[in-house]
Amino acid sequence: MCTALTFNSSSHYFGRNLDVELSYNEEIVITPRNYPFHFRKMPSATTHFAMIGMATVVDDYPLYFDATNEKGLSMAGLNFPDNAHFFPLHDKKDNISPFEFIPYILANFATVDEARHALTTINLVDIPFNASLPLAPLHWIIADQQQAIVVESTKDGLHVFQNDIGILTNNPTFDFHRLNLSNYRQLSASNPTNSLSNKIDLPAYSRGMGAIGLPGDLSSASRFIRATFMKFNAVKPTTENLSVSQFFHLLQSVAMPMGACEISPHVYEYTLYSSCCNMDEGIYYYKLYNNSQIVAVHLFHELIDCSKIIRYPLQHQQQINHIN
């Protein structure tokens, strides 16, 4: 499972947990402005916005999981199995394959409004990258510094939802998660008063009782609720380091320790990485399951006018600060 979220504090932040049972040899990849994106059914983009994100590189092509472009527009793909449906070629539409979707949107657009407009003519076409990398059944969150949307291509067509929560998890469809939130409207960060009965003495024996009923399990429905509760109650720090730290705490509240989610005997889904991208400064921070140190890669520290992708392998070594 996965969880993506936006958070505005000292800057604007976008990130996600990638929860899965295996690695795809992902790394941090910067695609500079002059890297030629050759789309299967659309004209190539030879100059475009630069972007930074997590991707698997195959045949010099960045297969992004999530990324942010130089304007701050950000996008992440999350599993949407059984619901995701991609269509045959449509000769009156802009045919984009799911693996091209993040590059296409981030290469061409600066804002969610621009992306939303482009989506009116996009057909997510069922062309896989190659025979060994089939279509990934995803839905996507697209966010800028002001707003977010969700894109879901299902059997009945392409749906674009305004996402006023700025959170996405997995199945079922986004409209379910949005409505399901109403079931939790009684949750509170402060201790509740006794509204059960004024005839019974019900002492608040602990702090945190306003969150009794907050689902603690790992299902996508529960992670959506938990991430929303944490995000909307989160204090907004005023410095970069504290904001990044706060962001990773929000993601940690919906992360998966290895062993808690068994998908087949002795195979576990776990949080491979957590990311937090500063959308204003183009800084991609990440943590790995076995390296809790925050690593940062800066888009604007590179020559973003060049034409070759720039790759930073993930730093898997745990960094422990032994102080005696």
Ligand SMILES: C[C@H](CCC(=O)NCCS(=O)(=O)O)[C@H]1CC[C@H]2[C@@H]3[C@H](O)C[C@@H]4C[C@H](O)CC[C@]4(C)[C@H]3C[C@H](O)[C@]12C
């Ligand atoms: C499995 C990942 C999503 C994680 C997630 O949401 N898990 C939830 C599990 S579930 O709710 O319980 O089903 C997705 C996110 C991005 C995906 C990758 C990106 O789309 C890039 C390429 C696309 C190719 O078509 C397939 C390989 C791939 C490299 C994808 C592999 C895999 O499907 C990824 C890594």
